[in-house]
Amino acid sequence: MAGILLVEDDLSVRTGLELALTRQGHSVTAYGTGEEALDHVRARRPEIVILDVMLPGIDGVEVCRRIRRLDSLPIILLTARGDDLDMVVGLEAGADDYVVKPVEPRVLDARIRAVLRRLESASADRISFGDLVIDRGALKVTLANREIHLTPTELRLLLELVRHPGQVLNRRYLLRAVWDHNHVADSRLVDACVQRIRAKIEPVPAEPVFIHTVRGFGYRFSPP
Amino acid sequence: MAGILLVEDDLSVRTGLELALTRQGHSVTAYGTGEEALDHVRARRPEIVILDVMLPGIDGVEVCRRIRRLDSLPIILLTARGDDLDMVVGLEAGADDYVVKPVEPRVLDARIRAVLRRLESASADRISFGDLVIDRGALKVTLANREIHLTPTELRLLLELVRHPGQVLNRRYLLRAVWDHNHVADSRLVDACVQRIRAKIEPVPAEPVFIHTVRGFGYRFSPP
DNA sequence: CTTCTATGTCACAAAACTGTGACCTGGCGC
DNA sequence: GCGCCAGGTCACAGTTTTGTGACATAGAAG
Numbered sequence: 001m002a003g004i005l006l007v008e009d010d011l012s013v014r015t016g017l018e019l020a021l022t023r024q025g026h027s028v029t030a031y032g033t034g035e036e037a038l039d040h041v042r043a044r045r046p047e048i049v050i051l052d053v054m055l056p057g058i059d060g061v062e063v064c065r066r067i068r069r070l071d072s073l074p075i076i077l078l079t080a081r082g083d084d085l086d087m088v089v090g091l092e093a094g095a096d097d098y099v100v101k102p103v104e105p106r107v108l109d110a111r112i113r114a115v116l117r118r119l120e121s122a123s124a125d126r127i128s129f130g131d132l133v134i135d136r137g138a139l140k141v142t143l144a145n146r147e148i149h150l151t152p153t154e155l156r157l158l159l160e161l162v163r164h165p166g167q168v169l170n171r172r173y174l175l176r177a178v179w180d181h182n183h184v185a186d187s188r189l190v191d192a193c194v195q196r197i198r199a200k201i202e203p204v205p206a207e208p209v210f211i212h213t214v215r216g217f218g219y220r221f222s223p224p
Numbered sequence: 225m226a227g228i229l230l231v232e233d234d235l236s237v238r239t240g241l242e243l244a245l246t247r248q249g250h251s252v253t254a255y256g257t258g259e260e261a262l263d264h265v266r267a268r269r270p271e272i273v274i275l276d277v278m279l280p281g282i283d284g285v286e287v288c289r290r291i292r293r294l295d296s297l298p299i300i301l302l303t304a305r306g307d308d309l310d311m312v313v314g315l316e317a318g319a320d321d322y323v324v325k326p327v328e329p330r331v332l333d334a335r336i337r338a339v340l341r342r343l344e345s346a347s348a349d350r351i352s353f354g355d356l357v358i359d360r361g362a363l364k365v366t367l368a369n370r371e372i373h374l375t376p377t378e379l380r381l382l383l384e385l386v387r388h389p390g391q392v393l394n395r396r397y398l399l400r401a402v403w404d405h406n407h408v409a410d411s412r413l414v415d416a417c418v419q420r421i422r423a424k425i426e427p428v429p430a431e432p433v434f435i436h437t438v439r440g441f442g443y444r445f446s447p448p
Numbered sequence: 449c450t451t452c453t454a455t456g457t458c459a460c461a462a463a464a465c466t467g468t469g470a471c472c473t474g475g476c477g478c
Numbered sequence: 479g480c481g482c483c484a485g486g487t488c489a490c491a492g493t494t495t496t497g498t499g500a501c502a503t504a505g506a507a508g
Contacts, residue, residue, distance in 0.1 A: 087334065091334050095338070113316075118343075139363075151496080187497075188456085189496090191454090206456095215505070216454070376465085411469090412467090412468075416468090418485095429486095437486095452506085454506100455505095457502070461498095462498105467491100471486105475484090478479100478481090
């Protein structure tokens, strides 16, 4: 685990949490002020930031806003007050979660893991539909663990279809989205491209499992 | 806004929240049992699910797990108890947030918006570095709103560099990651590709703003 | 069954992409 | 300042990709 940045001005709370989180297997760096925290974020990139709202100098909510401007790091706000308004302001500032002190280390740990898990699954670079895995980070597609080579246009078309699972997309839309063609040219372009994709990813191209033809309307991607 | 699925067995709480959320501009569908909720998730795809933990029949946490198995919809758990253990279990089950009843509608609304905003920004298909925007959904790159055409190899290399911002990546690593070349062939391949990318995205290719050369080591992508 | 139309299939030429090797340049140690 | 070497630049040919038009086929309507 890369590193938690803990920002809390109360020394006893800080060392207490630092110790507890370290015990839970996290690697923790702790600071007492917002300025130090911002420097740390700029220099290294912590995996997650736990930020007290009440800080000397720049307050936690403001630090949160500034971090947001730098990066989309997950941020958990920590507050002594149970004030609802506070919470609304904090979440509006871009915090990912909001925990009220005193907090049980076990609970904080659960929330940290929840935020990280959530982010990980949301920003996952790969989408899979049964045997078909589309790795958007590496721009690679695999079918049953065998790598499939798709050309750029084919990949773009597949991604466009996959982006709207279950939806029927018509040819004109696809021409605009994938080819930037505005003219409503009646051509076999989309069909030919779909055919090429099917030839590569469909076990039996004549009975497509992924890309379905909807006669008179267009194509629909739906997982098997 | 597409639709909130509210699951709560207590009729008065349910209608109260339904009314309040509707007033806040959401479109709400409400059910009293987990079974109905699961059916609803399967049939329509709500944008977010708000789920009471105490439900007759299948309890909320279990419903949460089952929804997770179907889809990665955002889920907010709602509980009458303030029990910490409950919360840990809920978050482990894959909930995105956890709110204790009685809850102020304004607060619930804030959390709903926070969860949605978070997910939206996390799954955002575009990363931007100053003027440079990489849209990974459409596989397009724009510089100051002008579209830049990158070839597949160039895009792959750029994505690989961008994936490790601030890190120096050496040629061997890049050859393996982008070209699948295992042989440590000393070639101008990476250099040539970097040059082509620079020619397209750097205002002054001789003084790169995005892709920096680190003599003797490799290349580093760092936002301006 | 017949006809009509939307879609599937295919081959091919034009266009784009890619890797390579040759040569140039500029930073660095001496 | 000199020489060395990592990296920059470039042109080109081999390869891949792409759009097109012609033709085949299958589903729907009558």
